[in-house]
Amino acid sequence: MQASPDSLYPALGRRAFLAGVGASAGWLLTRGLGVSRWPAPGETAAGVPELLRALAASLTPRQRELLVLPADHPSRQIANTISVLERPHLGTLLSPGQRALALGLCSGMLSAQGREAFAGTLAVEGRLDGCVLAIYGEPESGRAQLVLTGGHLMLRAGGEGAEGSAFGGGLAYGHQVGNHRWRVEGNSFAPHGDAANRLYARLAPEERARAVLPSPPHELVLQVQRADARFDGARVGSLSEPAQEAAARLLDTVLSSYPEAARARALSCIEGNGGREALHVAFYATHGFYSDMLAWGALEPAERARRGDPYWQVWRIEGPGTILHFQGYPHVHAYLQVVRDPARANLGEALGVTSEGIEGVRLRRVLEGALRRATGEALAFHADPVPGRFCPGEITTGLAYSLDPYRNHVVVASIEGRAMSAALRERVAAGGVAVEPERSYRVATTQYFAVTPKSLGEPESVEWTDLLLRDALVAHLRAGGLADATG
Secondary structure, three states, X not given: OOOOHHHHOOOOOHHXXXXXXXXXXXXXXXXXXXXXXXXXXXXXXXXXXXXXXXHHHHOOHHHHHHHEEOOOOHHHHOOOOHHHOOOOOHHHHOOHHHHHHHHHHHHHOOOHHHHHHHHHHHHHOOOHHHOEEEEEOOHHHOOOEEEEEXXXXXXXXXXXXXXXXXXXXXXXXXXXXXXXXXXXXXXXXHHHHHHHHHHHHHOOHHHHHHHEEOOOOOOOOOOOOOOOOOOOOEEHHHOOHHHHHHHHHHHHHHHOOOOHHHHHHHHHHHHHOOOHHHOEEEEEHHHEEOOOOOEHHHOOHHHHHHHOOOEEOEEEEEEOOEEEEEEOOOXXXXXXXXXXXXXHOOOOOEEEEEOOOEOHHHHHHHHHHHHHHHHOOOEEOOOOOOOOOEOOEEEEHHHHHHOOOOOOEEEEEEEEHHHEOHHXXXXXXXXXXXXXXXXXXXXXXXXXXXXXXXXXXXXXXEEEEEEEHHHHHHHHHHOOHHHHHHO
């Protein structure tokens, strides 16, 4: 049951409010969180630490219970959007004065270019009133971190964290405009895609051969790797000087959305891990489109030569401690992760250690083992591709949470053999179980796959549990479930 506004809203004192917002108080209150325009220089007198302290001082006990989490809470490792946290939206949870502080904080998370770009996202997807936030750490100290998430945005403000993340953790951004369109026409972040395509245009034929890969990984494979890992694509340091300059401009274009201090930290992290030269750039044959939306990878070489270069709508830059993944089809989902020390990137309780990377089918087996353990069922199903990976080093609760950012419930689906998807039928048969068309089978899976026919099929019924996949995975890893990766 949702608390009433009277029990949530504090009596925000004039002194605390003005200390946080300064001369912009009246402007912010009259405009709420619509972002008809961002505060101009001078309108917001305070910086992020002061605004965060003012917001913390204004919280009621109930608001504090909902918003303030320990600094190392595993949810802080998730790099996604509104699905990260389940709580009332800002328009319901915060008073007008507190919402004004939230707007000031949001403004402080972005540069002038970033405020212009993210205004498009906020205008389409519910404004800040529709966002949620969390404060990790002790907000009164000014060293805590605020995470703001909403439809197609995740922003962070405050301390960079003990793990040395440039932005305090992963960022996510996007815009629900230009869906399925060539060059994501009208999208706020189309300039990022344009900069990537200018880089491709600078590549020599042999460089293009290294940079173009068959298909992209899952967009949520965002766990940063160490310098000794394998990186796909063309190494920036091996490219021609014009291409290296275009790669630097691409990185600068993406980082231009964030304040100067955050950009400087990000570049310092990248330099500490071998510099831009150690980054790799990849484009994907399945997502290079021509104006009629035919994919480069679906055409014969002669037809590609006749048409010329496609527009690459999905691309990735990755190197030691850095990932920039841009998913420009069917619309823009993009993710940015930059850390100084990849070995310290995972938050929360340690659940085990791996000396090698675990991803793809091997990680899927671990997830399916978690589903079996949680339900007691003999059959389990998790679809491919898997949204994440375990890099060498500690496996923690934060890493487990990053594999289930959507808070998927564990369910048991009853499904006849004839109603199974091809993927499920093959999985069951591979486990040594004969699939009989008219027999009903019980399969442990997640709520998402249970209602996605192309993944699971058409179940007769679905039994829900109160357990989330992330919690099932944590319990499985504590019990030695990492052994499933070698099965």
